[in-house]
Amino acid sequence: MALERTLVLLKPCTVQRALIGEIISIFEKKGLHIVGLKMMQLTDELLSEHYAHLSEKPFFQRVKNAMMVCPVIAMCLEGVDAIEVVRTLAGPTNGRTAPAGTIRGNYSMSFQENIVHASDGPETAAAEIKRFFKPEELYEWTSNNMSATYACDEY
Numbered sequence: 001m002a003l004e005r006t007l008v009l010l011k012p013c014t015v016q017r018a019l020i021g022e023i024i025s026i027f028e029k030k031g032l033h034i035v036g037l038k039m040m041q042l043t044d045e046l047l048s049e050h051y052a053h054l055s056e057k058p059f060f061q062r063v064k065n066a067m068m069v070c071p072v073i074a075m076c077l078e079g080v081d082a083i084e085v086v087r088t089l090a091g092p093t094n095g096r097t098a099p100a101g102t103i104r105g106n107y108s109m110s111f112q113e114n115i116v117h118a119s120d121g122p123e124t125a126a127a128e129i130k131r132f133f134k135p136e137e138l139y140e141w142t143s144n145n146m147s148a149t150y151a152c153d154e155y
Contacts, residue, residue: 001080001081001153001154001155002080002155003033003078003079003080003082003155004078004079004080004081004082004083004122004125005035005076005077005078005082005125005126005129006076006077006078006082006083006086006118006119006125006129007074007075007076007077007117007118007119007125007128007129007132008027008074008075008076008077008086008116008117008118008119009072009073009074009075009116009117009132010023010024010072010073010075010115010116011066011067011072011113011114011115011116011117012066012067012068012069012070012071012072013066013108013110013113013114013115014073014107014115014116015070015071015072015073016069016070017107019107019115020073023103023107023115023116024037024073024075026089026103027075027077027086027089030079030085030089031079031145031149031150032077032078032079032082032085032086033077033078033079033143034075034076034077034078035076035077035078035138035139035140035141036074036075036076036129036133036137036138036139037073037074037075037076038073038074038133038137039071039072039073039074040071040072040074040132041068041070041071041072042067042068042071042072043068044064044068046131047063047064047067047068048064049131050128050131051063051064059112062112063112066112066113074132074133076129076132076133076138079149080150080154080155083118083119083120083121083122083125086118086119087118087120088102089102089103090102090103090104090115090116090118091103091104091105092104093111093114094110094111094114095107095108095109095110095111095113095114095115096108096109096110096111098114103115103116104116
């Protein structure tokens, strides 16, 4: 098995509610490895690209506006099956119906203000990481606890 990278955005609702550290700690406690982390103010242009798949929806501009309320935290996380692990931790999109124990189930009451954005597949993750991080903002380093996180043949 190989290590995989994925993008996570801590949305403005997370920043506004002072949940940054708490949400990051969930990913770290699970054993995911942070290889990129930054605060950034998103632009209409970047969001038009990021949410292009929603461009025909009536709520497209509302979603973009919500993502520009304040800066977001962009993270690139690494781990075995990182995309699936992050999406499982995040839970379903609608916070009202997301199961307790998931990030959205524990911290969200909204479909839109749902704490995190998480890449949904390998191709999407690669494109999103490239969209939000320059190559020099991502780091190659080995955690000292890999053998306590995975079996020796898992990574």
